[in-house]
Amino acid sequence: MSSEPVSVMVVEDEPVLRGMLETWLKKNGYRVFVAADTTEAERVLEMANPQLMMLDICLPGESGIDFLERINPTYPQLGVLISSAEDETSTVVRAMKLGAFDYIVKPYSLQTCLLAVKGAEERWQLRTQMQRHQQVLERTVTERTRQIETVQDTTVFLMAKLAQSRDDETGMHLERMRFYTNVLAKRMAKASWQEIDEEFLLSLFRASPLHDIGKVGIPDAILLKPAKLTPEEFETMKTHTGIGSACLSDAIDQVPPETAGFLQMGHLVTRYHHENFDGSGYPEGLKGLQIPLAARILSIADFYDALAFPRIYRPTSVPHPEIVAMIRKQAGTKFDPEIVEIFLEVADEFQKVAQRLTD
Ligand SMILES: [Fe+2]
Ligand SMILES: [Fe+2]
Structure with missing residues (x-):
């Protein structure tokens, strides 16, 4: 005093x-x-x-x-x-x-x-x-909460990274996914997309690296095959959405509902990131707005990154303008056309993310 x-x-x-x-x-x-x-x-x-x-x-x-x-x-x-x-x-x-x-x-x-x-x-x-x-x-509680969230986030990210390490040709794919989805979702929020608030943005940032976590359950012969998969092999590959989302469902059951936010979003992106807007995707063949918003955002980012960097089955990357053209062309079939509109506005920022976080 x-x-x-x-x-x-x-x-x-x-x-x-x-x-x-x-x-x-x-x-x-x-x-x-x-x-x-x-x-x-x-x-x-x-x-x-x-x-x-x-x-x-x-x-x-x-x-x-x-x-x-x-x-x-x-x-x-x-x-x-x-x-x-x-x-x-x-x-x-x-x-x-x-x-x-x-x-x-x-x-x-x-x-x-x-x-x-x-x-x-x-x-x-x-x-x-x-x-x-x-x-x-209040300051102590805020600081502690932040520390716990950081540890949680790092643990989850490491888990995803570990799962990804089997086909580590994709290097910093998971880091880039966070930023692509963030750039896209932020612009959507600006364009007054009601569902997207601060919490959505944070959950998406934390959940997007989980999307392919189910690949841990895919045999090496398929996951690491340096050629096009046969139809049977592709069927097996598709199961990664179910394997990953089942793991996340189990995790959600273990925690109080109010703390399950980003795990719930993790579940959605893991299960639905291969759904197509016209209903031709998997695992459920969901159509249009039936596909959760986070998954509709993430699928554009995932597609962009798959082409922007070489993959085991395709040794060279595709130039940025070509990828943008491909995404535009698939508006309404593979992708949500309204989100593609926004993507076209921020495509340059996608390229910057790719350049900043190279493998
Ligand atoms: Fe996937
Ligand atoms: Fe991916």
């Missing part, structure tokens, strides 16, 4: 009383400001921002209680002590509702006034301490 004297503003229109209170409170160690009406009082508040205010109700012009009501939102820290000749219950109630600490009725002795000011000072100190304590607590 600082050793600075506590400051009190006395708002009192009666000059003799005002002078007496000023002298008396100064004598008792307070730093005192005085005001004869609410205009003066407001000026003092602005300039000196005192800790306490002893406020008379009956003032020329604006009444003390109306003044209190008006300045309350701007000076929530101010400790208020009401002083008035008017012993009226409704005014007391109004003052207390506005957060006043106490109420003294005129005429009062200087001793009574001092006790009331001291009481207000104690309550003010207590309230200030509690607020500081509360702030420290």
Whole structure:
């Protein structure tokens, strides 16, 4: 606690009383400001921002209680002590509702006034301490939550990375997926896509690396085959969506629903990232808006990245303008045409992500 004297503003229109209170409170160690009406009082508040205010109700012009009501939102820290000749219950109630600490009725002795000011000072100190304590607590909780989220996120990312390491020709694919989907979804949010809020963006960022986690269940002979898959092999490859989403369903069952946010999105992207807008995809052949939004976003990013970098079955990458043309061409068949429109606006940013996070 600082050793600075506590400051009190006395708002009192009666000059003799005002002078007496000023002298008396100064004598008792307070730093005192005085005001004869609410205009003066407001000026003092602005300039000196005192800790306490002893406020008379009956003032020329604006009444003390109306003044209190008006300045309350701007000076929530101010400790208020009401002083008035008017012993009226409704005014007391109004003052207390506005957060006043106490109420003294005129005429009062200087001793009574001092006790009331001291009481207000104690309550003010207590309230200030509690607020500081509360702030420290909130900061600690926020910091801890952030730490837990970072550890969680890193663990999940490492798991996805581990799954991906079997066909590690794709290098930084998972890192890039986070940024492609983020760029696209952010622009969609700007274009007032209702479903996309901060939480959606964060979940998508955290969940997108999980999309191919089910590939752990695909045999090497198929996963690492440096040629086109046979129809049977392709059928096996398709099961990665089911394997991955089943794992995530199990994980979701293990955690409280309110903490399952990004796992739920992980489940959606894992299961539905190979669905096509016209219903020709897998595993369920969902059509149009039946396909979860996150999966419709991610499938464009996944397609872009698959072509922007060499793959085991295709040793050279496809130039950016060609990929953009291919995505545009498949609007309405493979991809959601409205999302393709947005993609075309941010295609340059996709290229930048690819250049920044090269394998
Ligand atoms: Fe996949
Ligand atoms: Fe992928």
